[in-house]
Amino acid sequence: KDQHRLTNWTPLSIINRQEGIRDLIRPIMAPTSSNVTDIEYDFAKTQLAVFFVIFLLAVDSVNPVKIFLHVFPQFAPWHIASLCILLMVYVFISEMKQLLYFSVKIFFHSILSIFFREVSIIGAENIPHYGPVIFTSNHANQFIDSVVIMATCQRTISYLIAAKSWSRRIIGDLAWAIGAVPVKRSQDSAKLGSGSISIVKQPGSLDHIDEASNYAEGSGEDQKKKELSNSHTFNAVGTNTIFLSEITIGDKIRCVDYNESIEFKVVEICSDKSMIIESPDSDISSSLTTFKFMKRTDQTEVYASVLSKLLSGGTIGIFPEGGSHDRTDLLPLKVGIAHIAYAVMEKHGLNVPIVPVGLNYYNAHRFRGRVIVEFGKPTFIDPKTMADYQKGGDDRWKVCNEVLGRVTDNMRGVIVSAPDYESLQIIHTARRLYRSGIPTSFEKQDLSRRFAEGYKKLLLMTDGNPPKEWLDLQDRIKSYQKDLKELGIGDHQVLGVVSVQNESYGDTVLRALRLPYRMAELLLLVLVSLIPALFLNLPVGLIARLYANKRRKAALANSTVKVKGMDVLLSEKVMLCIVLV
Numbered sequence: 001k002d003q004h005r006l007t008n009w010t011p012l013s014i015i016n017r018q019e020g021i022r023d024l025i026r027p028i029m030a031p032t033s034s035n036v037t038d039i040e041y042d043f044a045k046t047q048l049a050v051f052f053v054i055f056l057l058a059v060d061s062v063n064p065v066k067i068f069l070h071v072f073p074q075f076a077p078w079h080i081a082s083l084c085i086l087l088m089v090y091v092f093i094s095e096m097k098q099l100l101y102f103s104v105k106i107f108f109h110s111i112l113s114i115f116f117r118e119v120s121i122i123g124a125e126n127i128p129h130y131g132p133v134i135f136t137s138n139h140a141n142q143f144i145d146s147v148v149i150m151a152t153c154q155r156t157i158s159y160l161i162a163a164k165s166w167s168r169r170i171i172g173d174l175a176w177a178i179g180a181v182p183v184k185r186s187q188d189s190a191k192l193g194s195g196s197i198s199i200v201k202q203p204g205s206l207d208h209i210d211e212a213s214n215y216a217e218g219s220g221e222d223q224k225k226k227e228l229s230n231s232h233t234f235n236a237v238g239t240n241t242i243f244l245s246e247i248t249i250g251d252k253i254r255c256v257d258y259n260e261s262i263e264f265k266v267v268e269i270c271s272d273k274s275m276i277i278e279s280p281d282s283d284i285s286s287s288l289t290t291f292k293f294m295k296r297t298d299q300t301e302v303y304a305s306v307l308s309k310l311l312s313g314g315t316i317g318i319f320p321e322g323g324s325h326d327r328t329d330l331l332p333l334k335v336g337i338a339h340i341a342y343a344v345m346e347k348h349g350l351n352v353p354i355v356p357v358g359l360n361y362y363n364a365h366r367f368r369g370r371v372i373v374e375f376g377k378p379t380f381i382d383p384k385t386m387a388d389y390q391k392g393g394d395d396r397w398k399v400c401n402e403v404l405g406r407v408t409d410n411m412r413g414v415i416v417s418a419p420d421y422e423s424l425q426i427i428h429t430a431r432r433l434y435r436s437g438i439p440t441s442f443e444k445q446d447l448s449r450r451f452a453e454g455y456k457k458l459l460l461m462t463d464g465n466p467p468k469e470w471l472d473l474q475d476r477i478k479s480y481q482k483d484l485k486e487l488g489i490g491d492h493q494v495l496g497v498v499s500v501q502n503e504s505y506g507d508t509v510l511r512a513l514r515l516p517y518r519m520a521e522l523l524l525l526v527l528v529s530l531i532p533a534l535f536l537n538l539p540v541g542l543i544a545r546l547y548a549n550k551r552r553k554a555a556l557a558n559s560t561v562k563v564k565g566m567d568v569l570l571s572e573k574v575m576l577c578i579v580l581v
Contacts, residue, residue: 100177101156108147115574117368120441121152123375123414128353132310132344133378136337136407137357138330138415139319141364142571143171149317149357150178152373158309159317160302164188170575181305185322186252186294193247193291195240199255199264199277201232234264238273239288245272250296253277254560255289263294303340310344310352320407323559326566328424329417333408338400341381342389353378354407358414360445362428365569367541372441374414379406416448419456421563426477427451432491433477540580548572 060066069075092099112119127133135157139145146159159180166172166182175182236253247253251266264277306316320333337354344350356376363369381403388395418424431448439447458466466474484491551572556565 097179098156101179104174104177105150109151111574111578112148112151115367115369115570116371118370119148119152120370120372121375122372122442122445123377124152124154126355126375126377127153127155128355128378131313132350132352133315134310134337134340134352134354135315135317135357136320136333136354136411137317138359138411139321139324140326140359140567141361142324142567144571144574145319145324145359146317148359148371148373153375155315157315157317160306160319162188162323170579181302181309181316183299183302184297186297187323189297190254190292190294192256193253193293194242195238196288196290197236197238197241197253197255198288199234199236201234233267233276233278236264236275236277238275241273243269243272243275247275247293248296252294252296254292254294256291299336303343306340307343307347310340310350311348316340323561324567325559325561326563327561328419328421330408330411330415331561333404333411335400335404337407338381338403341403342386342400345381345383345386346390351380351383353380354410355379356407356410356414358411360416365566365573369570372445374445376410376414379403379410413449416445416452418452419459423455424452425481426474427455429477429481429491433480540577543580544573544576547576 056063065077065080068080069077133155135149135153137145137149141148143165146157146161150157156179159175159178160183161175161180163182163184166175166180247266247269249266249269252263253266254263262279264279266275267278268276270276309316318337320337321331322334323331325331341352341354344352355378358372358374358376360372360374361369362371364371381399385399385402388399390396416424416427418427427448431444431451434447434451458470484494548569552565552568555568556562559565
């Protein structure tokens with residue numbers, strides 16, 4: 001009835017009104033109180049059991065072991081002790097995977113508490129308490145991402161990990177302990193091709209058959225599914241190339257000197273100097289350039305393992321961007337998530353929830369940073385689209401990409417994305433200046449996301465040329481950031497500085513002595529804490545920093561999506577510190 005009034009409302013007021021209604025509904029709909037009651041009840045039972053065991057051990061007259069030995073004197077205490085040891089070994093072997101996962105989780109809880117000053121969780125009520133689940137997360141901090149999710153999620157998660165990382169010591173050992181599934185990635189086997197190529201789009205060409213998606217369960221050529229691809233076809237003309245001996249149908253290539261982030265799939269090899277390739281991008285044309293080729297990988301065993309874990313009620317953790325990066329927005333997601341969800345429904349009738357996980361780091365590569373983990377509302381596939389999926393071809397492609405689009409939107413809903421790193425820093429500073437008091441983690445995340453979306457909409461409305469008022473405000477925020485950096489303080493410390501300046505010290509002598517006293521006190525504390533840090537922490541810190549920076553440079557040289565390779569730093573520091581300490 002009041003629809004005509006919406007014309008006078010601002011988008012922010014509408015969102016605020018919606019959030020207000022949602023806050024009123026959430027306590028009624030969400031089963032948070034019952035969950036808390038169950039947890040408290042379990043904790044109470046555990047306390048009673050522990051105290052009862054202590055009571056039995058403390059009083060000999062009610063100690064069951066002592067009573068048993070008294071009634072049956074032919075048994076010695078070491079008989080019972082040996083039996084208990086054998087039973088403990090049996091339980092450990094039979095439940096080794098669960099015990100290892102729990103042990104690794106406890107271990108990384110302590111690691112995260114050292115390297116992060118705060119780990120906040122938002123949206124834990126969106127995690128299903130039982131049944132199969134697919135967790136999809138942005139990949140901003142290499143190996144630390146999976147550790148953060150594992151430590152903040154109550155479900156046991158099996159991650160898909162790159163086979164390249166699986167083969168590394170320590171990382172591979174820990175991945176095995178938590179039940180990860182190794183995946184061979186085509187980019188890990190990239191090789192420089194012989195000669196050089198030029199790419200020309202084929203005029204009026206038809207779509208080709210994609211023979212390289214054997215995502216179904218099974219093995220061998222009989223399991224390969226042929227479907228039409230909406231990709232555009234191109235002709236790759238080679239100079240001093242040997243396509244027939246180096247490349248096979250289904251392989252992928254990248255142009256080194258053109259745009260290495262674009263991948264082409266080989267559809268047909270005509271000769272050593274000519275082949276037909278395809279790509280989703282249509283406006284591509286390159287002159288003579290060197291190229292890399294990546295052999296097609298068979299993921300049949302991976303999909304079989306994933307389906308087996310989901311059918312047993314387990315959970316799978318996937319980083320659908322395909323690799324870690326330090327960009328401020330998501331990379332295009334891989335379509336494998338949709339194939340897995342459809343395959344489970346097709347074969348076993350289960351509609352698996354796809355829960356987005358947002359990892360939002362603040363000073364991610366620095367010691368004592370902060371991270372907010374946000375679990376979003378799950379995405380489900382529409383059972384009505386199963387018929388289109390089963391048809392294959394273009395119909396399958398459309399429904400899979402529709403699911404992928406919804407997953408992408410939900411993942412963007414749990415992160416704060418921005419066009420570049422500088423814009424992201426401005427957004428965070430503006431949020432801190434805008435909101436007074438001490439907001440909760442949810443309020444911080446929600447407000448940062450609104451600022452980011454408003455900024456992106458402003459750029460779209462003005463074709464990338466924001467008004468002068470915004471540019472002036474942006475310059476003031478940058479100047480404020482520069483002042484904070486030069487003063488060596490954070491934004492949250494500004495109010496403390498102002499309050500100190502406004503204090504009334506009374507006597508001028510006491511006021512003059514206050515600063516030297518504080519400086520002497522601070523110097524004494526630094527000297528006392530410097531002794532253990534100088535001999536214990538400093539060498540480890542310096543070695544970890546040098547090693548991590550070396551690994552960062554190597555990862556940046558081998559990547560086509562990283563900007564500075566900052567996503568590698570913290571993971572490498574943590575891994576080396578685990579070894580050294």
